[in-house]
Amino acid sequence: DQQVKQNSPSLSVQEGRISILNCDYTNSMFDYFLWYKKYPAEGPTFLISISSIKDKNEDGRFTVFLNKSAKHLSLHIVPSQPGDSAVYFCAASDTSYGKLTFGQGTILTVHP
Amino acid sequence: DTGVSQNPRHKITKRGQNVTFRCDPISEHNRLYWYRQTLGQGPEFLTYFQNEAQLEKSRLLSDRFSAERPKGSFSTLEIQRTEQGDSAMYLCASSLATAFGGYTFGSGTRLTVV
Numbered sequence: 001d002q003q004v005k006q007n008s009p010s011l012s013v014q015e016g017r018i019s020i021l022n023c024d025y026t027n028s029m030f031d032y033f034l035w036y037k038k039y040p041a042e043g044p045t046f047l048i049s050i051s052s053i054k055d056k057n058e059d060g061r062f063t064v065f066l067n068k069s070a071k072h073l074s075l076h077i078v079p080s081q082p083g084d085s086a087v088y089f090c091a092a093s094d095t096s097y098g099k100l101t102f103g104q105g106t107i108l109t110v111h112p
Numbered sequence: 113d114t115g116v117s118q119n120p121r122h123k124i125t126k127r128g129q130n131v132t133f134r135c136d137p138i139s140e141h142n143r144l145y146w147y148r149q150t151l152g153q154g155p156e157f158l159t160y161f162q163n164e165a166q167l168e169k170s171r172l173l174s175d176r177f178s179a180e181r182p183k184g185s186f187s188t189l190e191i192q193r194t195e196q197g198d199s200a201m202y203l204c205a206s207s208l209a210t211a212f213g214g215y216t217f218g219s220g221t222r223l224t225v226v
Contacts, residue, residue, distance in 0.1 A: 004154075034214050043116070043203055044155065046214030089154050099145065099168065100215070102154030 003027045004092050006103035013110050019077040021106050023090035026071065030092035034100065035064060035075045038087045047088075048075070080110045116218035118204050124224045125194055132190045133221045137206030144187050145215060146179055147203040148172070155203055161187060162209055194225045 005024045013019045021035075031052040036044035050057040050064045050073070057064050063076045077084055087107050091100040117136040125131050137144045143162050147155035158177070159169045163184035173179075176194075181187040191198055201222050205215035 006154075036214070036217075041219065043205070043217030043219045045217070049214055091154070099157040099160060100155075101157070104152065104154050 001026070002104075003030075004090060004101050004103040006088075006090060006106050008106050009104070010107040010109070013080045013108065015082055015110055015112050016079045019075075019080045019084065019108055019110065021075040021077075021088050021090075021108065023073045023075075023103050024071060025073075025092050027092070027094070027101070028071070029094040030101075032093045032095070033064070033066060033073050034091045034093075035062075036089045036091060036102075037084075038089065038105070044089060077108075080108075082110050082112050084108060085110050116204055116206050116216050118202075118218035118221050120221055121219065122222045122224075124226060127196060127225055128193055130190065130192045131194055131223060132188050133202055133204075133223075135187045135189070135204030135206075135218060137186070137204070138216055139185075141206035141208055141216070142184065143207045143209050144181055145205045145207075146187070146189050147205065149201040149203060149220070150199075158189075191223075194223075196225050199223055199225045 034049040035047040037047050038044045048059050048062045048064050050066050066073045087105045089102050089105045091102045119134045145160040146158040149155045159179050161181040176192045179189045201220045203220045205217040207215045
């Protein structure tokens, strides 16, 4: 069973515009949510996180929104840059440091 | 300390052979995780250690898989009698047990079983 789902396999955005990546989860025990970015031939790189006591967390161009009632989170990138082109994974955990359950990933392409 | 190091980067092996991968975590990190990633999927949890103790193993980790972390430093993941379905990227990550902010992943070991 896929407990964390990213239903959009890919997203194409123009440079300077907003990128919105979505993620849904089914396990109500998840309390911690993270986004990772992955370039080819590299391991995933941590981007931003949020715990369930918040509904928004911001770090520079990146903002994560959490809607617990809908079991949905999203990552907003504003403005998008060509260097943001990568695979983005959302992940969830029921503890602050335990194992992560990942979504399938969304390939983001930012066109100049 | 430049991050999590995994060796080898690539491994091609014949079906039925045994393979071993090594992971060197960030030195002050006491937690170490192994994940497996296949094409088009996100990483799947295999197992994790706190110091030298293996705290959890996924049901994905069959009897052919074994992981160790002697002395709580580096870790090895061994796959015995490899099968074609074992072909994947094997990722190692480390973290502090008290930290929340994501793991640091290595670049992975790509295993191809022919």
